[in-house]
Amino acid sequence: xxxxxxxxxxxxxxxxxxxxxxxxHELRMRMRGARPFVVLFFYALLAAATVLITLAVISxxxxxxxxxxxxxxxxxxxxxAALAFSQLALILFVIPAYAAGAITMEREKHTLEMLRxxxxxxxxxxxxxxxxxxxxGVLLLLTSAPxxxxxxxxxxxxxxxxxxxxxxxxxxALWVATLGMLFSVLLKRTTAAIVATYITVVVWxxxxxxxxxxxxxxxxxxxxxxxNLLTLSFLVMTVGTVFGWLVFLICxxxxxxxxxxxxxxxxxxxxxxxxxxxxxxxxGVLLVPLFEAGLTGSGARATLVAAPYGxxxxxxxxxDFVASRSRMTVPETxxxxxxxxxxxxxxxxxxxWIRSIVLFEERKWAV
Amino acid sequence: MIHVQGLTKxxxxxxxxxxxxxxxxxxxxxxxIGPNGAGKTTTIRMLAALLKPDEGTATINxxxxxxxxxxxxxxxxxxxDFFGVYEDMKVWEYLDFFAAAYRVAWRRRPAxxxxxxxxxxxxxxxxxxxxxxxxxxxxxxxxxxTIIHDPDLLLLDEPASGLDPRARIxxxxxxxxxxxxxxxxxxxxxxxxxxxDLCNKIGIIEQGKLLMVGAVEDIWQQLEGGTQLVxxxxxxxxxxxxxxxxxxxxxxxxxxxxxxxxxxxxDPDAQSAVLTALVESGFRVTSFAERxxxxxxxxxxxxxxxxx
Ligand SMILES: Nc1ncnc2c1ncn2[C@@H]1O[C@H](COP(=O)(O)OP(=O)(O)O)[C@@H](O)[C@H]1O
Ligand SMILES: [Mg+2]
Numbered sequence: 001x002x003x004x005x006x007x008x009x010x011x012x013x014x015x016x017x018x019x020x021x022x023x024x025h026e027l028r029m030r031m032r033g034a035r036p037f038v039v040l041f042f043y044a045l046l047a048a049a050t051v052l053i054t055l056a057v058i059s060x061x062x063x064x065x066x067x068x069x070x071x072x073x074x075x076x077x078x079x080x081a082a083l084a085f086s087q088l089a090l091i092l093f094v095i096p097a098y099a100a101g102a103i104t105m106e107r108e109k110h111t112l113e114m115l116r117x118x119x120x121x122x123x124x125x126x127x128x129x130x131x132x133x134x135x136x137g138v139l140l141l142l143t144s145a146p147x148x149x150x151x152x153x154x155x156x157x158x159x160x161x162x163x164x165x166x167x168x169x170x171x172x173a174l175w176v177a178t179l180g181m182l183f184s185v186l187l188k189r190t191t192a193a194i195v196a197t198y199i200t201v202v203v204w205x206x207x208x209x210x211x212x213x214x215x216x217x218x219x220x221x222x223x224x225x226x227x228n229l230l231t232l233s234f235l236v237m238t239v240g241t242v243f244g245w246l247v248f249l250i251c252x253x254x255x256x257x258x259x260x261x262x263x264x265x266x267x268x269x270x271x272x273x274x275x276x277x278x279x280x281x282x283x284g285v286l287l288v289p290l291f292e293a294g295l296t297g298s299g300a301r302a303t304l305v306a307a308p309y310g311x312x313x314x315x316x317x318x319x320d321f322v323a324s325r326s327r328m329t330v331p332e333t334x335x336x337x338x339x340x341x342x343x344x345x346x347x348x349x350x351x352x353w354i355r356s357i358v359l360f361e362e363r364k365w366a367v
Numbered sequence: 368m369i370h371v372q373g374l375t376k377x378x379x380x381x382x383x384x385x386x387x388x389x390x391x392x393x394x395x396x397x398x399x400i401g402p403n404g405a406g407k408t409t410t411i412r413m414l415a416a417l418l419k420p421d422e423g424t425a426t427i428n429x430x431x432x433x434x435x436x437x438x439x440x441x442x443x444x445x446x447x448d449f450f451g452v453y454e455d456m457k458v459w460e461y462l463d464f465f466a467a468a469y470r471v472a473w474r475r476r477p478a479x480x481x482x483x484x485x486x487x488x489x490x491x492x493x494x495x496x497x498x499x500x501x502x503x504x505x506x507x508x509x510x511x512x513t514i515i516h517d518p519d520l521l522l523l524d525e526p527a528s529g530l531d532p533r534a535r536i537x538x539x540x541x542x543x544x545x546x547x548x549x550x551x552x553x554x555x556x557x558x559x560x561x562x563x564d565l566c567n568k569i570g571i572i573e574q575g576k577l578l579m580v581g582a583v584e585d586i587w588q589q590l591e592g593g594t595q596l597v598x599x600x601x602x603x604x605x606x607x608x609x610x611x612x613x614x615x616x617x618x619x620x621x622x623x624x625x626x627x628x629x630x631x632x633x634d635p636d637a638q639s640a641v642l643t644a645l646v647e648s649g650f651r652v653t654s655f656a657e658r659x660x661x662x663x664x665x666x667x668x669x670x671x672x673x674x675x
Contacts, residue, residue: 009473021467029455109451114512117415117445118468119437 019120022128027135040143043090047083047144051151054082074156077316083151084165084313087144091173092201092309095137099180100193102129103360108190122360126185130177130353137173141166160331161316164338168312175308175345176201178352185359200246205309311341368393368520368551369414373423376409383409385575386423391553391568393519396546398566399555406575407555408448411524414553415445428519441469444513448524452497458484458508459493462515469516479515487511487541503534510541514550521545523554539565594635595658598627601651610648617641628658 012018030036058078059069072078103125106112115125148162179200183193315334369391376384383406391397399407412418414425416436424431430438453461462480471479484490487507492500500508506526513521526542527535542565546552556562562569570580579586600607604622612620616633631638642655 009467013470019468019470021464024467025456025460025464028460029453032455106451109453110447110449111451111453113412113417113447114445114450114465115468116417117440117443117447118465119440119470119516120468 017121018127019124020128020131022120022125023131023135026129026132030132030136040139043140044143044147046090047086047147048150050082050086051079051147054079055154074154076151076154077156079154080148080151080157080162080165081313081316083144083147084169084316087141087169088172088309088313090140091137091169092176092205094140095133095173095176096180096194096197096201098136099130099133099177100184100197101190102133102181103184104187104190104193107188123357126181126353126357126360130181133177133180134174137177138170141169141173157316161334164315164334165313168315168338168342171342171345171349172308172312175349175352178349178356181356182352182359185356185363201308204246205307308345312338314341368395369397369425369427369553371414371423371425374410374413374420374425375422376406376413376418377421382575384413384420387572387577388423389570389577389580391551393551394549395568396542396552396554396566398562398569399553399572400557400562400569401555401572402557405557405572407557407572408524409575410572411445411522411553411555414439415443415522416440417445441516442519444516444518444521446509446513446521446523446526448528450509452505452508454496454498456497457493458489458495458497458500461497461508462512465512466515471516483511483515486514486544488537501534503530503537506530506534506538507541510538514545518550520551520553523552525555525557527556594631594638596627596629596631596638596641597654597656597658598629598645598652599625599654600627600645601653603650607645607650610645610650611641614641614644626654 009020009024012020055075058072058075062071063069065071103112106115120128145166148166151157152159152162176197180193180197183196183200184190187193187196315337318330318334318337369389371387371389374384374387375382385406387410399410401407409418413420413432414427416427416432416439419433424433426432427439428442430436430442432439456464459480462483463476466476466479467473480493481490484493487510489504489507489511492504497505497508510523510526513523523542527538530538542552542554546565552565554562554565566583568580568582569586571578598607598611604625604627608620608622608627611617611627611629616631616637617629618632619628619630621628631641633640642652645652645655
């Protein structure tokens with residue numbers, strides 16, 4: 001028996017005008033049978049193996065240098081860092097495969113037309129699919145939670161750090177899910193959408209990493225003020241360029257497919273420019289306090305904060321970045337770094353999400 | 368129910384639908400006939416508010432397809448020619464999904480699904496996986512999905528294509544039942560006999576153009592300029608033929624296997640005068656009937672000029 005008014009589905013429909021049937025049915029289908037549990041089992045096994053291998057390496061190094069295997073009093077910290085990096089890699093690898101097929105798969109199976117024939121709105125379809133993908137991401141993260149707890153027992157990592165890392169991972173999962181969704185709406189084939197998502201992720205990760213290395217080397221011998229100014233400007237340009245490149249590419253593909261009227265093209269170009277400018281601004285404004293506050297010790301390497309791979313986990317190495325003269329403590333710096341990366345990727349994810357809905361709506365006449 | 372005015376859709380330099388104008392009243396069963404590539408699917412998708420017309424207007428149940436697609440979707444059940452099914456989904460889940468997508472309240476769905484399954488004779492398959500069903504069953508399931516939100520109008524795009532004769536008959540019976548439940552049906556086909564018993568009105572489309580629309584009998588009337596009569600006399604066939612040919616209200620008498628095929632061009636109410644005249648002249652008339660309207664020959668006649 002369900003109490004009237006407490007039914008989730010009816011409440012969502014009535015209060016938020018959101019029809020959750022896609023999420024409900026897809027979750028039911030995906031969680032059927034033994035397969036999801038086998039996947040989760042191996043995922044947990046992988047997470048545990050990462051930690052075990054890290055611990056083994058630490059004690060081997062310790063035995064080699066000091067003759068005794070347990071000189072590190074806080075082995076939980078490197079173990080958790082390894083876990084977080086592997087989680088991040090898995091999220092960036094697994095989520096696109098799910099998200100990028102969300103709409104293209106319907107198109108390929110000839111079910112999209114029937115879906116469009118129903119009273120489901122574009123927001124219902126896109127958001128419903130995103131909820132499913134994210135639910136899967138959350139499930140993966142939860143599966144690794146016991147391993148994270150084990151790391152905490154090994155000492156060296158605080159619950160707050162674990163919580164910050166996990167929330168960053170969740171936001172990155174949301175970001176990559178919306179990115180995959182965007183390509184799923186834009187492109188016709190699932191494989192094309194998955195490949196496009198992977199390429200974008202790699203470029204997005206690679207450019208900040210490259211620049212970070214470059215600036216780090218350049219900055220040696222210079223005063224850190226110059227190094228940081230350089231880093232900051234590079235960072236702003238990098239992210240602005242990567243993002244602008246992506247948005248422009250998407251807009252051009254969209255314009256080429258749809259109407260060829262010059263008005264549409266001009267419109268997409270203007271919207272691309274505005275999008276780039278605003279994201280660059282957001283990045284610049286948000287990152288200034290971060291650099292001033294703490295990450296100045298090795299500011300050049302902090303460029304990595306902008307990369308989806310590395311950025312969310314960088315807080316675990318905040319000690320290395322915090323300058324000796326900084327007025328801020330390590331936990332404060334971690335909080336700010338987390339807020340900045342999380343905020344940026346959240347904003348971009350929301351942008352992608354809304355864009356997916358708009359594009360799905362605009363293409364409703366062309367299945 | 369459906370009012371279409373000057374509906375046009377172009378793909379490059381192909382005109383898939385060219386200036387279509389027709390209307391379908393509530394309760395009609397409208398057959399949309401044409402060979403492959405004639406523009407049936409294009410037209411139906413425009414009516415289902417899934418494809419944007421280049422020109423012209425279409426209103427469904429009072430809703431304009433361009434302005435009020437929501438209203439159109441709520442009043443239309445659309446069955447596409449190619450439809451996919453989701454793997455890993457059971458029959459009842461499939462129907463539950465579409466019922467939810469059409470905003471049928473959660474409480475009403477189980478009873479609704481039971482009724483629809485019963486109507487389409489799939490009750491025994493309630494817990495079967497959709498992709499394990501036979502093609503005929505899938506087609507019936509898709510029909511069940513089409514009527515799940517109780518639409519007034521069904522747009523069915525070749526619902527019987529690719530089915531074996533038995534499944535085809537089952538679908539036809541189902542459609543007849545839906546007709547008798549008061550649904551308006553627009554059904555397309557490139558196979559004529561499929562529509563024969565079902566439709567009271569047909570539209571013939573070829574190369575995007577609507578060649579003719581109307582009640583099946585009316586089309587015959589227009590085509591021949593009169594009513595087709597089939598008269599069987601016991602003997603003296605040739606004499607009877609000459610006798611009929613001499614009458615001013617009869618045109619085109621042909622003698623085929625003892626039966627006389629004649630076209631009556633006079634006042635429809637005075638048709639029996641021909642019989643009276645025959646009998647009074649001493650011919651032993653064993654049968655005097657209007658010819659059964661036969662879609663196939665109608666269609667062949669209509670498209671003769673265009674194809675060749
Ligand atoms: N998406 C499309 N792009 C280009 N041409 C199309 C498209 N859809 C249909 N056509 C063309 O429009 C014509 C009518 O197609 P269709 O409506 O599918 O015919 P039918 O359903 O009667 O077989 C065909 O010549 C077909 O090639
Ligand atoms: Mg067709």
